Structure formats: structure tokens, C-alpha cells
Amino acid sequence: MTDRYHHGDLRRALIDAAVEAIAESGPSALSLRAVAKGAGVSHAAPAHHFGDKSGLLTAVAAEGYDRFADALDRAWEATGSFIEVGIAYVRFAIDNKAYFETMFRPELLHEDDPELARAEARSRAALIRGSGEPKPGPDGEAPEFNANALGAWSLVHGFAGLLMTGNFPPSVAADPEGALREIANHVRFGDG
Amino acid sequence: MTDRYHHGDLRRALIDAAVEAIAESGPSALSLRAVAKGAGVSHAAPAHHFGDKSGLLTAVAAEGYDRFADALDRAWEATGSFIEVGIAYVRFAIDNKAYFETMFRPELLHEDDPELARAEARSRAALIRGSGEPKPGPDGEAPEFNANALGAWSLVHGFAGLLMTGNFPPSVAADPEGALREIANHVRFGDG
DNA sequence: GCGCCAGTCTTGACAGTGTCAAGTTGTTCG
DNA sequence: CGAACAACTTGACACTGTCAAGACTGGCGC
Numbered sequence: 252m253t254d255r256y257h258h259g260d261l262r263r264a265l266i267d268a269a270v271e272a273i274a275e276s277g278p279s280a281l282s283l284r285a286v287a288k289g290a291g292v293s294h295a296a297p298a299h300h301f302g303d304k305s306g307l308l309t310a311v312a313a314e315g316y317d318r319f320a321d322a323l324d325r326a327w328e329a330t331g332s333f334i335e336v337g338i339a340y341v342r343f344a345i346d347n348k349a350y351f352e353t354m355f356r357p358e359l360l361h362e363d364d365p366e367l368a369r370a371e372a373r374s375r376a377a378l379i380r381g382s383g384e385p386k387p388g389p390d391g392e393a394p395e396f397n398a399n400a401l402g403a404w405s406l407v408h409g410f411a412g413l414l415m416t417g418n419f420p421p422s423v424a425a426d427p428e429g430a431l432r433e434i435a436n437h438v439r440f441g442d443g
Numbered sequence: 444m445t446d447r448y449h450h451g452d453l454r455r456a457l458i459d460a461a462v463e464a465i466a467e468s469g470p471s472a473l474s475l476r477a478v479a480k481g482a483g484v485s486h487a488a489p490a491h492h493f494g495d496k497s498g499l500l501t502a503v504a505a506e507g508y509d510r511f512a513d514a515l516d517r518a519w520e521a522t523g524s525f526i527e528v529g530i531a532y533v534r535f536a537i538d539n540k541a542y543f544e545t546m547f548r549p550e551l552l553h554e555d556d557p558e559l560a561r562a563e564a565r566s567r568a569a570l571i572r573g574s575g576e577p578k579p580g581p582d583g584e585a586p587e588f589n590a591n592a593l594g595a596w597s598l599v600h601g602f603a604g605l606l607m608t609g610n611f612p613p614s615v616a617a618d619p620e621g622a623l624r625e626i627a628n629h630v631r632f633g634d635g
Numbered sequence: 636g637c638g639c640c641a642g643t644c645t646t647g648a649c650a651g652t653g654t655c656a657a658g659t660t661g662t663t664c665g
Numbered sequence: 666c667g668a669a670c671a672a673c674t675t676g677a678c679a680c681t682g683t684c685a686a687g688a689c690t691g692g693c694g695c
Contacts, residue, residue, distance in 0.1 A: 261643080261644085276550065277550045279471030279472075279550075279551075280471075280550070282680085282681070282682090283681080283682065283683095284680080284681070284682080292644070292645090293644065293645050293646075294645090294646095294681095294682090295644080295645070295646080295647095295682095295683080295684085296643085296644055296645080298682085298683070298684085299642090299643065299644070300643095303682085303683085304681095304682065304683090355604070355608050355610075356608075357608050357609055358468065358469045358471075358472070359471075362609075395612065396612060396615075398622075398625045398626050398628070398629045399629050399630075401602075401611075401615065401622065401626055402598060402626040402629060402630050404601070404605065405597075405598045405599070405601035405602035405605060405626070406594060406597050406598040406601055407597070407601065408601035408604060408605055409596070409597035409598055409599065409600035409601025409602065409603075409604060410593075410597035410601065411601075412547070412600060412601060412604050413596065413597060413600055416547050416548075416549050417549055417554075418547075419588075419593075420587065420588060423588075423593065430590075430593065433590045434590050434591075434593055434594040434597070436590070437590040437591050437594060437632055437633055437634065438591075438594050438630060438631070438632055438633075439630070439631040439632075439633060440629055440630055440631075441629055441630075441631060442629065453672080453673085474651085474652070474653090475652080475653065475654095476651080476652065476653080484673070484674090485673065485674050485675075486652095486653090486674090486675095487653095487654080487655085487673080487674070487675080487676095488672080488673055488674080490653085490654070490655085491671090491672065491673070492672095495653085495654085496652095496653065496654090
């Protein structure tokens, strides 16, 4: 199946190869030719499916946002806990480093891609839902972030980022989830 | 001065050109040859001063960490306010996008560079000092981050990151400092 | 059952990149 | 003055993304 002229699902294979490569050296070091070689096709094959190198990265990011939304939704539905959604946020970053890093590097992506926009919106919705203040817009309009949600989002996002860039002391890096739970025990969100 | 064979201060000129280029397209898109051309020297000149492309980026990051530490120190000394240090953190990220982005991309840097380590340590110290809990180690050992400091650091770092990647709604992007102050009004750090 | 066509992939080329080796120019100091 | 040394240049190499052109296939209508 993988050595036919018509690959079967080359698009899938290329994304998988890309994710693997990104996991090792980051999204900016991705080589289209290396990805193609990894999938056993010629160096120009990716262009046909993704147009661009940015196109491939955009596809990875979109898939990442979908998986991210799934993870956040699962956490909220399983626990109904604001904090557990935050934990899931960080856990996703750790377990899906390649996806997560790609998602938050807009300069490498086609920001106008509709698939990306759709998946991104899903994640945003999951995040707002999990922020504990579902409060649908007064006339059914899209719900917005309030100060508490923005603060919580910033906190978990920053925690994930600092963790992944190696900026935390070893004690935190050894047990990130524990450290985050302790932070949660010390932080209170209120109405100012 | 700039067109002599011996440039005078080519190192400085290259860093400046690099910062300018990074501000436009991010650190991963930096082209050594373009930087060299911008400084009016041959394409291999940068190698002599920085060895590597990573070497140049490391120099930029180190200088960034120094400026960052300065900014945090200034904010703390001027106000003695925990919150104002956080504001200064985000303001630095906005005003020095090129430096800030480079500082937090370890995969592009020589992480073992002593200059980088020194400047990084300065920033870390400034951050701990500004976190409001100076509490020097019992026996003069380096002070550590506690849960409150980790939480506050994560919050401002995440806020800066999400802001710069365009993930915040327009209302927040239009007045980031105001939004951050409002978040600060809603968040309380305590002892759990 | 057959031909043809749209879609899939390959081949070859191009300009641009980082890095290395060797050579050239300038400065400094004995 | 000359010799050692640093700063920079020149040329080459392998590698990259992208484009144009061609080759192969599977499946469609007839």
C-alpha cells in the first residue's frame, strides 16, 4: 500500500512524518525534502497536497487544534472542573509538543486557511466553555472572554510555554502537573 | 566608519541588523547573508564574530536578557510594586518583540554559551526580586520560585505570548496594558 | 472492453541558504 | 621595517523550497 505509485493516503503519511520531524527539531527546522523522503516519495510530492511548506505546517496546526479541542472538551465533560481543563491544557502541550509548538507559530502558517480557522475556533470555544463561565452572549452571539478567563488562559499557556522552553527549575520540570496544581491552590479568581 | 575594511564595530552592526530583520520576520527566518548585506560586508563575515547562525542569535538573546533584566529592575525600583513588574514584563515583550521572541526559542540558540547563561541568570534574579517575595535563601543560597511567583510568572508570560501570536480578541490587543491590569484586579495570590 | 482524462507523483532545474577552506587586506607591535 | 595577528573576502559545497514539464495510473463515460 505504501509503495504504490498512487500512495493511497500520502497526505496522511506526510503529516505524520512532519509531526515526527517537528517533535525532534521544532517546526522551523522542518525540511520538506526530509519529510518526503521519510514518506518514501519524491521531493516535490508534498507540494501537490499542501502547495507550500507553510501549507504542510498549516495542516499540522489545524489537526493540532482539533485534537486540542477534543482534549479540552473531554476534560470538561469528564470532570466539570475549571482546573482540570487547565491541567488538560498543559498536559496536551507536553504530550503533543509537535502539534502545540506548531499551533502557536503564526508566522509559519497560512493564517487565512479556512480549515485552520475552523479548528482554531473549536479550540477557542472549548476553552471558553471550560473556563467555567459559559454565559452565552445575550443574543446568542459568540461568547467572549472575561478577565478571569483571560487570566486563567494566560496562566496555563505561560506555564506550558515556560515549561517547554526549559525555563523552570528542575523540581517543576520533574512534576509539572503537581506544580500546576499547587499554583492553582494559591491562586484565586474573583470579581476584583 | 562603516565602509572601512576593518569595520570598527561590525559585531554591533551585525546584531543591530539581525534585530531589525528578526522584528520583521521572526528569528527562524533570519538569513545570515541578508544580515551581512545589511551591514555592508561579505556573506561570510558574520561567521568570524559569531561562528554560527545560532551564535548570532545567541548574542541577540543574551543582549535581550540583559535589557530585560534592566527593564524589570527599573520597574521594581521605581514602584516597588509586584504588579508593575508584571506590566513591565509584558511591555518589554511588546516593545522589544525581536529580542523577546529570540530569548524564548532555545532550539535556535547555543544554550551552553556563558554570556547567555549570565544574562539569563540576571533576568531570573530580577524576576524573583520583583515577585515580591525576596526571601533570600536561608544560607545565602540562590532564592527559589515559590508557587505564587511561578503562577504570576506564568500568567504574564502567557499573556505576552498569546498577545504576540494574535490569539487575543481585538479589544485586548488594542489595550493590552489595560487588559492586564484588569486581570490583575481579578486575581489574588495567597497561601492556598 | 476501451480510450481518455483528471489527478498523482517524478524529474530536472533554479536561486537562495549556512558553512568551510583558503586567500587577501589591514593593524599592531617588536 | 617586517612579522605576527586579526578582520574580512572569495569561492566552493551540499542542502533547501519552489516551479515547470513530463510520466504514470485509476477510474470514468462510452
